[in-house]
Amino acid sequence: MRKEEAYGYLMAAPAILGFFIFTLGPLLASLWLSFTDYSVTNVYKFVGLANYKRLFSGADPFFYKSLGVTLYYVALSVPITIVSSFLMALLLKQKFKGRGLVRVIVTMPSIVPAVAVATIFLWLLNPDIGLFNEILRALHLPTSQFIYSETTVVPTLAMMNIWTMGSTMLIFLAGLENIPEQYYEAADVDGGGPIYKLFHITIPMMSPTIFFNLIMGLINGFQTFTQAYIMTEGGPNNASLFYSVYLYREAFTNQRMAVACALAWVLFVIVLLLTLVVFRTSGWVYYEGDRQ
Amino acid sequence: MKAYRLRRGAGRTALYIAVIAVSLMYLLPLFWMVRSSLMSAGEIFLIPPVWIPNPPRWSNYTKALTTIPFGRYFLNTMKIVVFNLLGTVLSSSICAFSFARLRWRGREFFFALLMSGMMLPGAVTLIPTFLGWRAVVPPNSYLPLIVPAWFGGGAFNIFLLRQFMRGIPLSLDEAALVDGASYPRIYAQIILPLSKTPLIVVSLFQFLGVWNDFLGPLIYVNRERFFTLALGLQMFIGYYTAQWELLMAAATIVLVPPVILFLLGQKFFTRGIAISGLKG
CATH class of the missing domain: 1.20.5 (Single alpha-helices involved in coiled-coils or other helix-helix interfaces)
Structure with missing residues (x-):
């Protein structure tokens, strides 16, 4: 073998080994485990599709409940995050004094540890003495129970993402700054106003970036865990029982590892199908170069 | 007008x-x-x-710092951060060097394989990984939180470094080869020193990721004296639900280090995020 080739394999070996040990191996192992009745203590045996059948039959009411909660959350949080971070990027692309500082202020919350975010919002959202209700009261608006009511808990958690969307916003900002200035100048010559530019230049040119953020938002949205685990523990009355919280509970509280593996595979397939659907319907995404 | x-x-x-x-x-x-x-x-x-x-x-x-041993949790967290970071920087740069600058059969295939791993929901590998670690290390060991970093240091970091390393002129390697340098030497003495910027980006992301990680320590660490800051803060919430002034002091303590690091390195942070969007 050539020296270069030998070193190529050798130096890439950690990543390739890592992929087999920490990704592919566990991926297949969890598929196998999902067909067993493994639960830490017992001698386990192959049970076929029993775990899946039990989940889909509704014998465990939490399965459909958590699926519904998570879908509801994703349906709210993904559009909220994409629209608000896109608008924010449009705003922070303008030229004004102190722009660098404002960009830092808006992105900073995205690096605050999730546990600290949860702690801060538990305080801000406190129904009796939290700041948000104080502000609502001062404005003579109706107050809210926020995360302590079944109807408002999921929308509240989805809205919290506006504060921590900094990295999504930065991806949009980088995309906006890559749009060639000539396109806007051409629109100026044709007499196109700001609305015309937004819908005929900015959004079409940004569609690949919007598409990327949409996919990542979906994948991450389905896996939301920390906020709900810390702030609501799935409550009140399981109204914020996110899929990942339910999975964690099955695996580590109830020690039902095999069921948790089945849950994980169901999640995997859902995310995969959704991603495929989004890819299939991506006719709106405009790629420079494929003009027909 | x-x-x-x-x-x-x-x-x-x-x-x-x-x-x-x-x-x-x-x-x-x-x-x-x-x-x-x-x-x-x-x-x-x-x-x-x-x-x-x-x-x-x-x-x-002072009250928040003494009621819960945040000093110890800080050291625990730093232990994980330092050894994880070391592994990440070393192994992701070595692997990126191979993917970016050495020609070998199957290179594109393996790179695509690594990248596909990024789209996988973490839950689907979580349980076998947990069971595997439980079989080989004692409870409360930090190894499950450190060792994976030494095996490639994460697909995204390899992607980011490879992207940068591909931009360095190949003539540098060729000249070094003529002078009799080996490939590891080209990596260590030519490519690595030129890749300082993306290495800072990788370190920054990794630091924030490990410092802010909650699920990892939650699963692998149960004894209080081995807790990380994130776990400590979560326990604090459970203890002092009504003492908001102490809770807010504890939250401030936990978020000051990443915020300072972010403010110092925000240019690198912005650049790294911009690159991650280019994947799309």
Whole structure:
């Protein structure tokens, strides 16, 4: 073998080994485990599709409940995050004094540890003495129970993402700054106003970036865990029982590892199908170069 | 002409109003945290709320630091961060060097394989990984949180470094080869020193990722004396649900290190995020 080739394999070996040990191996192992009745203590045996059948039959009411909660959350949080971070990027692309500082202020919350975010919002959202209700009261608006009511808990958690969307916003900002200035100048010559530019230049040119953020938002949205685990523990009355919280509970509280593996595979397939659907319907995404 | 300038002026004013409103909105939660962390138990419950604590109660911080051993949790967290970071920087740069600058059969295939791993929901590998670690290391060991970093250091980091390394002229390697340098030497003495910027980006992301990680320590660490800061803060929430001034002091302690690092390295942070968007 050539020296270069030998070193190529050798130096890439950690990543390739890592992929087999920490990704592919566990991926297949969890598929196998999902067909067993493994639960830490017992001698386990192959049970076929029993775990899946039990989940889909509704014998465990939490399965459909958590699926519904998570879908509801994703349906709210993904559009909220994409629209608000896109608008924010449009705003922070303008030229004004102190722009660098404002960009830092808006992105900073995205690096605050999730546990600290949860702690801060538990305080801000406190129904009796939290700041948000104080502000609502001062404005003579109706107050809210926020995360302590079944109807408002999921929308509240989805809205919290506006504060921590900094990295999504930065991806949009980088995309906006890559749009060639000539396109806007051409629109100026044709007499196109700001609305015309937004819908005929900015959004079409940004569609690949919007598409990327949409996919990542979906994948991450389905896996939301920390906020709900810390702030609501799935409550009140399981109204914020996110899929990942339910999975964690099955695996580590109830020690039902095999069921948790089945849950994980169901999640995997859902995310995969959704991603495929989004890819299939991506006719709106405009790629420079494929003009027909 | 005059009307045009007036409209521009109004537009500027609206822009500045929007920008100031946004800045205040984003600073408010952090301000409220610090403000509440410096109040007495009585002051914090006043209605209407007081904006500036008077006098500031610095003792809340000493109280928070002593009721829960945040010093020990800080050291625990740093142990994981340092060894994880070391593995990440070393192994992701070595692997990126191979993917970016060496020619070998199957290179594109393996690279695509690594990248596909990024789209996988973490839950689907979580349980076998947990069971595997439980079989080979004692409970509360930090190895499950460190060792994976030494095996490639994460697909995203390899992607980011490879992207950069591909831009370095190949003539540098060729000249070094003619001079009799080996491939590891080209990596260590030519490519690595030229890749400082992306390595800082990788380190910054990794630091933030490990520092902020909650699920990992939650699963692998159960004994209190081995807790990380994130776990410590979560336990603190359980203990002191009504003592908001102490909770806010604890939250401030946990978020100060990543915030300082972010402020120092925000240019690198922005660049790294911009690259991650290019994947799409």
